Amino acid sequence: MSSRNGISGEDFRHEALLYAGADDFVSRTGPMIARAVDAGEPVLVAIDATKIELLSRYLGARSRSVIWKDIRGIGGNPARIIPLWHRFVTEHRSSGGVLGFGEPVWSGRKPAELVEAQRHEELLNLAFRDARRFTLLCPYDMMSLNGEVIEKAHLSHPAVMYPTGEGASSHCLGIDAVAAPFDLPLPEPGGRIRELTIRGAAVGAVRRLLVECGSRMDCARREDLTAAIAAVAICVGGPMAGTRLRVWQESGALVAEMSGLAPVDDPLAGREWPAPPEGAGRGLWLANQLCDLVQLRTTADRAVVRLHVSP
Amino acid sequence: LFDSSHIKKRAGGGRENHAQGSAIGGGGAEVSGRHVQRLTTGSGLSGSSGTERLLPGEPVDSDQFDEVQHWVIVYEELTAFVRQAERDLSQMLNRYARRLEHWRRRHDELAGPLRAGEHRNRRPR
Numbered sequence: 191m192s193s194r195n196g197i198s199g200e201d202f203r204h205e206a207l208l209y210a211g212a213d214d215f216v217s218r219t220g221p222m223i224a225r226a227v228d229a230g231e232p233v234l235v236a237i238d239a240t241k242i243e244l245l246s247r248y249l250g251a252r253s254r255s256v257i258w259k260d261i262r263g264i265g266g267n268p269a270r271i272i273p274l275w276h277r278f279v280t281e282h283r284s285s286g287g288v289l290g291f292g293e294p295v296w297s298g299r300k301p302a303e304l305v306e307a308q309r310h311e312e313l314l315n316l317a318f319r320d321a322r323r324f325t326l327l328c329p330y331d332m333m334s335l336n337g338e339v340i341e342k343a344h345l346s347h348p349a350v351m352y353p354t355g356e357g358a359s360s361h362c363l364g365i366d367a368v369a370a371p372f373d374l375p376l377p378e379p380g381g382r383i384r385e386l387t388i389r390g391a392a393v394g395a396v397r398r399l400l401v402e403c404g405s406r407m408d409c410a411r412r413e414d415l416t417a418a419i420a421a422v423a424i425c426v427g428g429p430m431a432g433t434r435l436r437v438w439q440e441s442g443a444l445v446a447e448m449s450g451l452a453p454v455d456d457p458l459a460g461r462e463w464p465a466p467p468e469g470a471g472r473g474l475w476l477a478n479q480l481c482d483l484v485q486l487r488t489t490a491d492r493a494v495v496r497l498h499v500s501p
Numbered sequence: 502l503f504d505s506s507h508i509k510k511r512a513g514g515g516r517e518n519h520a521q522g523s524a525i526g527g528g529g530a531e532v533s534g535r536h537v538q539r540l541t542t543g544s545g546l547s548g549s550s551g552t553e554r555l556l557p558g559e560p561v562d563s564d565q566f567d568e569v570q571h572w573v574i575v576y577e578e579l580t581a582f583v584r585q586a587e588r589d590l591s592q593m594l595n596r597y598a599r600r601l602e603h604w605r606r607r608h609d610e611l612a613g614p615l616r617a618g619e620h621r622n623r624r625p626r
Contacts, residue, residue, distance in 0.1 A: 257567070263558040270558065277567070391586060410554035421582060465578045476582055479575045482557045500557075 273463035425473025
């Protein structure tokens with residue numbers, strides 16, 4: 191059964207919306223949002239500020255019924271986006287249908303961010319597999335993104351909306367593949383790497399290391415990274431085993447890699463809402479709030495976490 | 502445990518500020534993508550304390566109630582984490598301090614009072 195707006199169905203619908211520039215974006219998404227608003231359905235749109243402006247202008251008075259989020263803020267770290275949708279869907283669960291637009295993939299993202307944004311898109315299928323009447327459309331700008339990125343959208347979305355029509359994606363990963371341990375190799379860093387083995391939070395030693403490595407970085411951001419390392423060490427690290435900590439600079443950001451951590455079984459760990467009270471998910475959740483990017487790689491017997499903090 | 506002065510809770514907006522549909526960051530929040538470098542006292546937030554470093558994605562003075570709630574929770578969780586770590590360390594400290602007291606007493610019983618720091622130079626007999 192379709193909902194009143196003709197967009198949302200009974201189940202979770204997750205589609206990539208491929209568009210060609212801002213005008214195409216507005217002309218295709220505007221009418222969908224207008225219909226949903228007119229049908230009284232909650233709409234959350236998480237896109238960049240420029241397109242928020244354009245779409246608001248198109249919608250006129252209807253724009254006041256839309257919840258707008260600047261994706262470049264909340265979604266800078268893609269791991270913070272699923273909690274946003276969780277909250278939105280939960281708060282409007284009694285609604286006839288809810289509509290969301292989320293654009294976590296944009297031109298100018300760093301390669302590591304794009305990898306995590308792709309992972310986020312895959313995890314959405316797992317996170318909302320049981321959601322009812324939730325339609326989530328993820329815009330991809332074909333004019334500014336390269337072909338490889340667009341191709342990957344077909345791996346993470348069960349269906350794709352092209353400028354000329356809509357079709358199912360036969361390449362979309364199944365839930366089992368998404369839920370399997372994510373162990374995509376992380377690129378080996380270049381430049382000078384400083385290293386330390388820590389047990390527990392080891393705040394003093396970590397602080398000293400970060401000062402050595404990121405002396406020019408804002409003190410508050412170094413403290414944020416110290417707190418993130420402590421959260422991961424306490425919540426994810428085994429009580430006996432030491433955690434290997436490596437720190438380096440990468441494109442102006444300070445990166446800390448923690449290896450020798452306990453494996454993380456839950457692929458959605460750190461993306462819960464509200465924050466879990468304990469366990470690996472809590473440590474990763476805290477790190478996700480503190481850092482510009484968090485990369486988790488896990489196998490059956492160990493995990494690695496990379497924490498990125500920009501100046 | 503940490504210098505947590507920069508993660509003070511500062512969200513003080515109330516329900517009267519809730520307006521679904523207000524554009525993100527109304528009143529001068531980020532529009533360029535990266536989080537704002539310094540917090541300027543926000544008109545919509547009581548209790549803001551001047552210049553403070555923000556977390557990634559933290560809007561300066563959002564008037565969206567759900568966002569205000571979100572940041573209250575984020576900072577509650579962060580302060581709870583640091584407080585818990587402090588409590589854990591404090592418990593550890595108390596235990597070690599009690600054991601130290603025990604062994605100092607035993608030392609006094611066997612060899613007389615130990616002056617502060619003296620144990621560092623002393624070899625077991």
